[in-house]
Amino acid sequence: MSEEDDIILADLSDEELVEQMMDDLYDGLKEEIEESVNILLERGWTPYDILTKALVAGMTIVGHDFRDGILFVPEVLLAANAMKGGMFILKPLLVETGAPRMGKMVIGTVKGDIHDIGKNLVAMMMEGAGFEVVDLGINNSVESYLDALEKEQPDILGMSALLTTTMPYMKVVIDTLIAQKKRDDYIVLVGGAPLNEEFGRAIGADAYCRDAAVAVETAKEFVQRKHNQMAAG
Ligand code: B1M
Numbered sequence: 001m002s003e004e005d006d007i008i009l010a011d012l013s014d015e016e017l018v019e020q021m022m023d024d025l026y027d028g029l030k031e032e033i034e035e036s037v038n039i040l041l042e043r044g045w046t047p048y049d050i051l052t053k054a055l056v057a058g059m060t061i062v063g064h065d066f067r068d069g070i071l072f073v074p075e076v077l078l079a080a081n082a083m084k085g086g087m088f089i090l091k092p093l094l095v096e097t098g099a100p101r102m103g104k105m106v107i108g109t110v111k112g113d114i115h116d117i118g119k120n121l122v123a124m125m126m127e128g129a130g131f132e133v134v135d136l137g138i139n140n141s142v143e144s145y146l147d148a149l150e151k152e153q154p155d156i157l158g159m160s161a162l163l164t165t166t167m168p169y170m171k172v173v174i175d176t177l178i179a180q181k182k183r184d185d186y187i188v189l190v191g192g193a194p195l196n197e198e199f200g201r202a203i204g205a206d207a208y209c210r211d212a213a214v215a216v217e218t219a220k221e222f223v224q225r226k227h228n229q230m231a232a233g
Contacts, residue, residue: 009036014043018054025058026065028078030085037086047093051121055086059117063193080117087120095127103223106148107158108136110169115162118192118212122158125212126219131156142176149186155223158215159205161192171203178204187222191215 009032012020017036024032033055040050062079065071071079105126109119116138123133134152136144140159149157161167170190177183183204190200191209200208206222209215 010039014040021054022058022061025055025079025082026062028075028082030082033082033086034089037089047090051087051090051094055083056121059083083117087124091124094124102131102220103156104132104134104152104154105156105158105219106134106136106152106154107160108140108145109138109160110166110173111139111141112169113161113163113166114138115160118162119160122160122191122212122215125216131219142173145173146176149182154186155226156187156189156219158189158191162194164194167192167194167199170205174204187226189215189218
């Protein structure tokens with residue numbers, strides 16, 4: 001029997017359990033993550049705190065070790081899968097705590113890019129904040145974004161990119177919107193680890209969002225501004 005088998009998650013204190021979750025995420029143990037998420041919920045933790053203090057914090061460690069060559073793609077995939085297990089439980093709860101509909105957002109990861117954890121987090125947090133979210137998934141072409149904008153008529157277009165090689169594609173999408181005279185119809189928000197404010201400005205986005213919480217705040221601000229402008233005629 002391994003040492004891992006001896007640990008009874010429900011017997012750990014909150015602090016120990018969060019530490020253990022970080023280890024379990026690192027080791028890609030989906031079932032353990034799901035069990036721990038449920039334990040914390042039973043103990044009265046808010047979905048948001050579980051998400052940020054255990055899951056996102058744990059994934060940050062995975063990210064650093066991937067960067068430093070300590071973890072490799074298969075391990076990171078397992079960690080991502082474990083994180084998704086936890087997020088699956090939290091998603092409806094985050095949405096439940098949401099306010100009345102704030103506006104609508106279409107979001108997707110750009111062409112050539114399959115990273116979706118951050119994008120999913122943004123989508124979840126936006127839903128939690130009362131936005132209706134249409135998630136286009138990963139690897140979206142210009143056509144995919146434009147079709148969705150046409151069909152869904154959202155207030156906001158959100159794009160995510162995690163690779164320096166895929167982030168320039170956001171400009172392709174924005175330039176196409178400009179060419180089709182549709183750019184001003186939408187608030188364009190972008191995000192992803194390799195981006196920054198300067199890049200957001202340079203490609204013509206309305207704003208760069210550092211994380212999911214900033215995305216929610218920025219979306220609220222821009223939608224409010226849009227409503228005020230409409231009210232003023
Ligand atoms: Co990838 N990967 N990966 N990877 N991966 C990175 C991004 C990398 C930085 C790792 C590293 O080397 N340090 C590196 C990119 C280097 C670069 O471009 N400069 C990298 C690489 C190189 C690759 C591959 C090329 C590896 C390979 O095959 N050799 C390959 C590319 C595949 C492809 O996309 N075509 C690849 C593959 C993968 C996996 C499949 C193994 C897996 C993805 C699983 C999945 O997403 N389903 C993976 C992962 C997990 C990572 C790291 C470790 C973690 C990313 C993550 O989920 N972070 C990542 C290292 C890192 O970022 N530190 C890495 C947690 C997430 C919560 O944060 O995504 O930043 P993040 O999202 C944040 C904010 O950025 C923001 O809010 C989110 C929540 O707070 N945000 C938005 C994100 N999108 C937004 C959109 C918005 C607003 C805010 O719209 C409004």
